[in-house]
Amino acid sequence: MPEPEYVALNRASWTLANAEYTDRAAREAWAQDEIVWGHWHLPERELGVLPDVSGKDVIELGCGTAYFGAWLKRAGARRVVGVDLTPAQLDTARRMDEEFGLGLELIEANAEDVPLPDESFDLVFSEYGASIWCDPALWIKEAARLLRPEGELVFMRGSTIRILCLPDEGPATDRLLIPQKGLYRIDWQEGDMAGADFHPPTAELFAILRENGFELVDFRELYAPDDAVDHEYYAQPSADWARKWPAEEIWRLRLRSS
Amino acid sequence: MADPTVEAWTRANAEYTDARAEEAWAKEEIDWGIWHVPESELRALPDVAGKDVVELGCGTAYFGAWLKKAGAARVVGVDPTLAQLETARRCNEQFGLGLELVEAYAEDVPLPDASFDLAVSEYGASIWADPYKWISEAARLLRPGGELVFLRNSTLVILCSPDEDVPATETLQRAQFEMHRFEWPDEGVEYHLSHGDWIRLLRANGFEILDLIEIQAPEDALTHKRYDYVSADWARKWPAEEIWVARKEA
Numbered sequence: 001m002p003e004p005e006y007v008a009l010n011r012a013s014w015t016l017a018n019a020e021y022t023d024r025a026a027r028e029a030w031a032q033d034e035i036v037w038g039h040w041h042l043p044e045r046e047l048g049v050l051p052d053v054s055g056k057d058v059i060e061l062g063c064g065t066a067y068f069g070a071w072l073k074r075a076g077a078r079r080v081v082g083v084d085l086t087p088a089q090l091d092t093a094r095r096m097d098e099e100f101g102l103g104l105e106l107i108e109a110n111a112e113d114v115p116l117p118d119e120s121f122d123l124v125f126s127e128y129g130a131s132i133w134c135d136p137a138l139w140i141k142e143a144a145r146l147l148r149p150e151g152e153l154v155f156m157r158g159s160t161i162r163i164l165c166l167p168d169e170g171p172a173t174d175r176l177l178i179p180q181k182g183l184y185r186i187d188w189q190e191g192d193m194a195g196a197d198f199h200p201p202t203a204e205l206f207a208i209l210r211e212n213g214f215e216l217v218d219f220r221e222l223y224a225p226d227d228a229v230d231h232e233y234y235a236q237p238s239a240d241w242a243r244k245w246p247a248e249e250i251w252r253l254r255l256r257s258s
Numbered sequence: 259m260a261d262p263t264v265e266a267w268t269r270a271n272a273e274y275t276d277a278r279a280e281e282a283w284a285k286e287e288i289d290w291g292i293w294h295v296p297e298s299e300l301r302a303l304p305d306v307a308g309k310d311v312v313e314l315g316c317g318t319a320y321f322g323a324w325l326k327k328a329g330a331a332r333v334v335g336v337d338p339t340l341a342q343l344e345t346a347r348r349c350n351e352q353f354g355l356g357l358e359l360v361e362a363y364a365e366d367v368p369l370p371d372a373s374f375d376l377a378v379s380e381y382g383a384s385i386w387a388d389p390y391k392w393i394s395e396a397a398r399l400l401r402p403g404g405e406l407v408f409l410r411n412s413t414l415v416i417l418c419s420p421d422e423d424v425p426a427t428e429t430l431q432r433a434q435f436e437m438h439r440f441e442w443p444d445e446g447v448e449y450h451l452s453h454g455d456w457i458r459l460l461r462a463n464g465f466e467i468l469d470l471i472e473i474q475a476p477e478d479a480l481t482h483k484r485y486d487y488v489s490a491d492w493a494r495k496w497p498a499e500e501i502w503v504a505r506k507e508a
């Protein structure tokens with residue numbers, strides 16, 4: 001499959017983000033013992049949204065510096081493969097993997113077209129990876145292909161309400177600035193960076209998931225905790241906004257066996 | 259009558275729903291919500307031929323009438339507002355459709371377990387009954403493999419609705435966090451949950467979620483003359499209504 005044009009833009013923006021932030025943030029993330037979710041670092045032990053990963057084969061689509069994959073490996077996954085399309089991010093991930101000796105497999109590829117065999121994983125995972133940077137019509141189909149029957153798909157993305165309230169620049173407002181009608185691909189530009197991400201509304205994304213054989217197991221809307229403070233790097237909704245409205249959401253699905 | 263919701267619907271029946279019940283019952287095509295989007299476009303319902311159906315919060319029971327005409331074996335309409343059931347009974351006699359009409363709250367239905375194949379609610383229990391009570395009743399009333407289909411307002415339109423009785427705005431008027439029970443002026447008590455809470459509630463009651471349809475007002479839609487909580491223009495840009503389709507696990 002030829003590389004869609006947004007892939008190069010996203011690679012460039014993540015190369016820059018790696019130089020500015022994610023490379024230096026990687027060691028602390030890898031070193032962390034606890035699995036946490038999203039910008040507010042909500043602990044998995046409170047959310048309980050992941051299946052038991054002990055002995056499971058896991059693939060992370062859009063792994064970035066692969067800290068989440070590292071956490072899953074430490075939580076008992078048998079095999080963890082991280083897929084990402086930005087070499088700089090994978091370089092950081094490889095350096096960390098060597099340092100921490102966790103034995104992740106790291107592959108440079110677009111999650112819309114993964115060079116791995118069918119039915120080779122028990123869990124497909126994405127935290128702000130393919131879940132927002134890839135076309136859902138393509139990457140969810142790949143996720144279904146990579147999973148064994150009854151395998152699970154867990155991913156996090158920004159909430160639809162946050163997207164609807166986003167101005168051209170800066171954090172989410174309390175106003176509906178973007179119509180939901182036609183919402184799917186969002187082209188953006190911020191300073192030197194440009195790219196595209198994908199955000200079909202809840203019903204459209206659910207329809208794509210059903211078409212690809214997934215059954216919805218759980219869906220969590222995440223709010224900022226009372227003591228949350230604004231993130232140092234990511235242009236997030238303010239902690240105050242995210243206490244009132246969910247800025248992030250986690251989907252958990254199971255591939256139907258038939 | 260102490261119940262503010264029953265009071266509000268008794269008033270609404272005298273002002274509006276009684277007078278338009280015959281017209282609604284007479285319609286041949288099933289449609290959804292205030293924009294009358296046809297079922298033939300949305301395809302939210304399973305085939306009802308030969309099925310036993312309960313409508314939770316039936317009002318004047320026009321939706322149940324459509325399902326009976328579409329081939330349902332048995333249609334039971336449940337509503338707590340006597341005035342609306344009287345209108346429904348008058349129409350039922352006039353149209354000879356043989357609906358059964360029961361005065362009860364959808365949170366506590368005096369009918370046996372596992373006696374229906376389909377539970378529906380269109381602006382009924384779906385917004386005027388507490389989901390933490392009526393969803394478990396729907397699960398109890400359904401046979402294994404039975405389906406639950408309901409239409410409610412979108413979470414977004416509720417978030418954008420001011421406390422006063424004016425149409426939805428383009429500004430978030432209230433927090434979504436822990437949203438549940440709403441008292442509007444002169445409108446009774448409504449219940450609105452976020453998507454996450456709906457999904458978890460349905461799953462906890464043994465439902466598989468088959469579909470979620472966010473309804474868009476058609477291009478030629480005009481703002482509804484009575485149900486003017488949202489303008490047609492707003493509802494073309496953002497969904498003001500949504501339909502959930504779920505199946506009770508066998």
